[in-house]
Amino acid sequence: MRLTDDRYAGEKSQFELAIRMIGHEARTRAIRECTGLSDDRIRKVYATYFRNSGDAVVKRRRGKSPRQVQFYVRSPANQLQATTLVALFCTGLLIRIDEDGNVHACWPRPDVEFGHRLCRAYETYLVLHKNPALSFEWAWNLLQCITYNDELYLANCSSCDARYVQDAYALDDRTCPTCVIGTTSGTLTTHDLNVQKR
Ligand SMILES: [Zn+2]
Numbered sequence: 418m419r420l421t422d423d424r425y426a427g428e429k430s431q432f433e434l435a436i437r438m439i440g441h442e443a444r445t446r447a448i449r450e451c452t453g454l455s456d457d458r459i460r461k462v463y464a465t466y467f468r469n470s471g472d473a474v475v476k477r478r479r480g481k482s483p484r485q486v487q488f489y490v491r492s493p494a495n496q497l498q499a500t501t502l503v504a505l506f507c508t509g510l511l512i513r514i515d516e517d518g519n520v521h522a523c524w525p526r527p528d529v530e531f532g533h534r535l536c537r538a539y540e541t542y543l544v545l546h547k548n549p550a551l552s553f554e555w556a557w558n559l560l561q562c563i564t565y566n567d568e569l570y571l572a573n574c575s576s577c578d579a580r581y582v583q584d585a586y587a588l589d590d591r592t593c594p595t596c597v598i599g600t601t602s603g604t605l606t607t608h609d610l611n612v613q614k615r
Contacts, residue, residue: 427529434532435462441539441553489559490584495550497594498542499582502556503563503571504537505591512564518571518580522564532563581592 431452438448439462448459457478481579489499506512511534513521524531539556543549551559563567563582572583581593 422586430529430533432462434461434529435534436466438532438553439463439467441536443553443557447527447554447557448532450527451535452529473549486562486584487587488555489551489562489569489582490587493594493597494548496582497598498546498550499559500580500594501545502538502551502559503582504540505541506535506560508565509534511535511538511560514571514580518573519566520563525596 431454435448435458436454438451439459445456445459448454449456452459454462488495490496503512506579507514510523511531515521516526535557539553542551542556559569559582563571568585570583570585570588571580572591572593573580574596575591576596578591579593579595581595583589
């Protein structure tokens with residue numbers, strides 16, 4: 418009985434995660450890696466919960482996920498949003514940031530708990546940014562890229578001391594996106610900036 422209960426709870430969590438990830442338009446491969454469900458079962462979940470729901474917005478993505486790291490730093494807005502996500506990955510214990518700003522992955526390989534934590538981070542990001550530029554797939558890749566400490570790294574702002582996501586091959590003037598937005602927009606008040614830094 419106990420075993421059956423545990424197995425049921427485990428399967429329930431797998432399917433809940435599949436539904437959650439399909440809702441974020443995650444790629445089938447990512448859903449498979451996290452849930453351990455076969456492609457066939459993922460197709461069935463999609464068919465059951467989404468295809469006949471009349472919700473035309475939810476799409477299934479196939480093929481390779483986007484990889485270009487420049488996207489994360491293409492504009493101060495993207496850079497700020499990528500930085501928010503990294504902070505949320507850290508809060509969700511998906512990564513650890515040491516004193517030198519190096520990022521360490523806390524999850525050896527994707528599983529159901531990893532998937533739920535990533536969804537939680539992404540959903541919080543959607544609440545924090547009115548115009549989200551990063552899709553779930555971009556968030557998934559950001560999590561991987563930032564832990565390589567190679568093409569992307571956490572730079573340090575010389576004015577406010579905040580850390581921010583930076584492209585290792587870009588010229589870094591040591592100004593975080595919040596400080597850039599603050600000096601160029603004129604539409605943000607000090608209050609807005611304080612809110613963004615939190
Ligand atoms: Zn700054």
